Amino acid sequence: MKRILISIALFSSVYLSAQTVIVEEKFEDKNEPITFEYLPNSKKFVVYKGFGITMTLSYITTNALSFDVDGKKTTLFENEKLVSPTFSITENTYKAYDATKFMQANYKFFQDKNVFPVNHDALEDLNSNFFGRFDYYHVLNNVTNRWPNDFFNASFNDVYDFGFTNQKQKEKIDFEKDDIYLETIEIKTKLRKRIKIDKPDLALLKGDMYAKADLKTSFSAKLNGNENFDIITKSVSADFQTSILYKTTYDFEGKKVKELPLILKLSDKFFVTSDNYGGPKDFNTTPANPGYPFSIVRVTLGTMSVNHYFIDRTTEDIYVYGIYSEKAPKEINGGVYPRGFYVFKFDKNGTKLWESVNKIDGKEFFERINMTSRLQVNLLEYNKNLSFSVSVNDFTEFSYSTIVDKSTGSISKINFIEYNNNTSNLKSKAFVNNSYVSDEFKNKVFSQMTFVAMILNPNVMSYLKSVSKEGKKLYYESVISDQGIWLVQTDNKENYKILLFKE
Secondary structure (H helix, E strand, C coil), X not given: CHHHHHHHHHHHHHHHHCEEEEEEEECECCEEEEEEEEECCCCEEEEEEEXXXXXXXXXXXXXXXXXXXXXXXXXXECCCCXXXXXXXXXXXXXXXXXXXXXXXXXXXXXXCCEEEEECHHHHCCCECHHHCEECCCCCEECCCCCCCCCXXXXXXXXXXXXXXXXXXXXXXXXXXXXCCEEEEEECCCCCEEEEECCCCCHHHCCCCCECCCCCCCCCEEEEECCCEEEEEEEEEECCCCEEEEEEEEECCCCCEEEEEEEEEECCCCEEECCECCCCCEEEEEECCECCECCCEEEEEECHHHHCEEEECCCCCCEEXXXXXXXXXXXXXXXXXXXXXXXXXXXXXXXXXEEEXXXXXXXXXXXXXXXXXXXXXXXXXXXXXXXEEEEEEECCCEEEEEEEXXXXXXXXXXXXXXXXXXXXXXXXXXXXXCCCEEECCEEEEEXXXXXXXXXXXXXXXXXXXXXXXXXXXXXXXXXEEECCEEEEEEECCCCEEEEEEECC
């Protein structure tokens, strides 16, 4: 009996040491948690607090707190009236709407305890969507628009805010036909400059040698701190066995600094698109009719969605990832059965270091999916390696996850987890707003990434099972990072809690 008690004590000690309670607080009137943001450079988790604006989906942000991996709290700002505060890619500057004039809010940039106001008109008539927007998981999403309550686009650093226009100084850009101008607005002086840039070569992207696509040829952009920026374009060969990601670096005067082609080849497999956030999505809704009372939303993906990439912040190595099939589609976004995933690793000069091509098998329902736009694909840094995951919300809901070794590309910890989507759990607005449930976890609602977190780290699963099924319904979101898994738990009414799970 004594040995059993000792074993239980040791198990409990290991379980408890694997997690840290970062913060646990009650909601306060006019000062409730409204959203959060993970900062990978600072290794900190930011919680924004404030209150909802009546009859809208937006919030006024009044306070912001950051927490490090040990739970140390820092006040970033307090007693403000802001909307959508968002950190720059450097994490030294953040941008927000000044909510004291809400009908036509001006902007505020906060930097080193200094505040730089910028008039609303100064950032008009330019397109910052090409720079994308970071999501909760710090994946740079290619976007086509922005709602007022969203985070700002990743279009600003510590010196400038950026956007693009065409030759008529309009924000709508046809990449195939228009000239492209870089618009720069200096944050401190408000000086705006307009510079024509050399477009990437269309002959490398479109023609008889390349796969046909419904969506027009496009591009994305990414700021490299305060130094320069990249324009990203992609091509897929007509046989779907070669894909090239072109990373063209420009300085802030619009001059090309470096052109880097990253060449990916598959010998007996075929590149296909997926919802990997690497390209824009075109939504087409078929309205309901008397014979079928439900509207149908179809998602069309283009060549930019054939893969996505991220750059290691320490080594500058580049990882390109996506989905493959064993049969070539007729066109980009054409119906095809996905069969597996790939990750290619390149050094900063474009030399391929390894490729990891892996079949996803073991679940019959995965093989019944023939629209790859329904596959939500992520590659995230996790405990000094990579976490690859694909999640599906279709005729069934599930997530597949595996660890990819950064050094070799080998995979481990392969797992599936099934669940259900109950959209009645969604709210018009909430601190954590998601809809996925499982019979195994009564009175709990999860994001798909939280199910991925459960199969990455068994301690997350154990903790969730230990939380009482009684009382208010609890909502969960997870951020997977090199520091571990940040788990947000809240009832969206009275309490919230953030934990960090380490291996």
